[in-house]
Amino acid sequence: MGFSKEFKKGLWDEIPVLRVILGLCPTLAVTTSVENGIGMGLAATFVLLCSNIAVSALRRFIPEKVRIPCYIIVAATFTTIIDLSMNAFAHEVHKNLGIFIPLIVVNCIILGRAEAFAGKNPVRLSIADALGMGIGFTMALVVLSLLREVIGNGTLTVWRDLGLVWSLPASYRPTLLLILAPGGFVTLGCILGLMNRIEAARAARAGTRYTAPAEFDCRHCAICKWGSGK
Amino acid sequence: MKDLLKMMAALLCFGAAAGLLLAYTNKVTAEPIARAQQTEKLAALSAVLHEFDNTPSSETNTVSHGGRNWCFYVARKDGKYAGAAFETSSDKGYAGEIVLMVGVQSDGTLNQVQVLSQNETPGLGSKIKESPFKDQFAGKGLAQTRWFVKKDGGDMDAITGATISSRAVAEALRKGIEAYSANTAAIAGTE
Structure with a gap:
């Protein structure tokens, strides 16, 4: 399996939030503005990249039975490093994301990729996997936060410090529901439905039958031995 | 083994x-x-104080009020008392403590409010540090204003969907302003 194949799978076929349905807690919580979505996505990508490299490089030294605690230590270490570094050098973004930076450690994408991929594959492919998954996660956050912020708040904030802020005319009355917590679920559900629709159309064109992920039981997820045809 | x-x-x-x-x-x-x-603290100080020619961060007066020590940064203009800034906080926020920097003027009005730290929900409670909400306090009389949100019978507008955060800000302001009003003479050094 090549570098680009591992990289590309995170962008559509196994895009974390929308296909594998992992990492939903930060997704639903921070996608109230595009700026937060980008910040969260990049911070998680950094942690994922470091943790994948470390887990993959050390995979022969990690005893099978205690691998989960080891992965958690690795993820927690890099999360704390980025938490402290952002506090020191990107103080504003750090203040915006607040509690959600330390919570990257419990983002199941990090542990999921360590367990499903980095623990079994060489460093080079693990880097590709981390980059693909990280960028896929960021993309999902951006799409979700774009819809929620524009419709729910009437603004578009890409990067406040650089002045990349736009707002709809005052005559637009924002649909507040979307920016509130239930709006996260509603928007995510609509996007998931759309993804299934697109996949079904693609399958129909290719002459095969499309089965939505939910109908696979848990087998669409590659983490355990029953997953993804392994 | x-x-x-x-x-x-x-x-x-x-x-x-x-x-x-x-x-x-x-x-x-x-x-x-x-x-x-x-x-950040210095920036907040100069943002909440109106006009001064001293360095408020090095001229402080600490008073004790309501079981708590309050540190006031005193602003002077041409040697005369111009106003003061103080930090106040509330732990009634939706997600932990909210810390504010408040600037008051010698004529008994509030000048500006800045949020120093908060962990409120991004996009909802975090709006307490943004314009329409935090600007409503400018120029309000300290004694004439009821420092509660409108739902609680006060004069402050709350943020839609973030009443808890707005209430916490109201509480922080109320406690701080009480401490200031009760000790104005001591803070200004005119006793």
Whole structure:
């Protein structure tokens, strides 16, 4: 399996939030503005990249039975490093994301990729996997936060410090529901439905039958031995 | 037994390596973090105080009120008392403590409010640090205003969907202003 194949799978076929349905807690919580979505996505990508490299490089030294605690230590270490570094050098973004930076450690994408991929594959492919998954996660956050912020708040904030802020005319009355917590679920559900629709159309064109992920039981997820045809 | 030792050794190594790495990161970032917080405080001071020609961050008066010590940064213009800034906080926020910097003027009105730290929900409660909400306090008389949100019979507008955060800000303001009003003479140094 090549570098680009591992990289590309995170962008559509196994895009974390929308296909594998992992990492939903930060997704639903921070996608109230595009700026937060980008910040969260990049911070998680950094942690994922470091943790994948470390887990993959050390995979022969990690005893099978205690691998989960080891992965958690690795993820927690890099999360704390980025938490402290952002506090020191990107103080504003750090203040915006607040509690959600330390919570990257419990983002199941990090542990999921360590367990499903980095623990079994060489460093080079693990880097590709981390980059693909990280960028896929960021993309999902951006799409979700774009819809929620524009419709729910009437603004578009890409990067406040650089002045990349736009707002709809005052005559637009924002649909507040979307920016509130239930709006996260509603928007995510609509996007998931759309993804299934697109996949079904693609399958129909290719002459095969499309089965939505939910109908696979848990087998669409590659983490355990029953997953993804392994 | 051998297995057990191996597992313990692995966990010990991981823990030790993580600890060392974090100790080093903490050492490197401690100073920039302290500096960023100090800069933020100074910026907040000059944002909430109206006109001054002294350095309020080095001219402080501490008074005790309501079981708590309040540190007031005194602003002077041409040697005369111009106003004061103080930090106040409330732990009634939706997600932990909300810390504010408040500037008041010698004529008994509020000048500006800045949020120093908060962990409110991004996009909802975090709006307490944004314009329409935090600007409503400018120029309000300290004694004439009822420092409660409108739902509680006061004069403050709350943020839609973030009543708890708005209430916490109201509480912080109320406590701070009480402390200031009760000790104005001592703070201004005109006793």
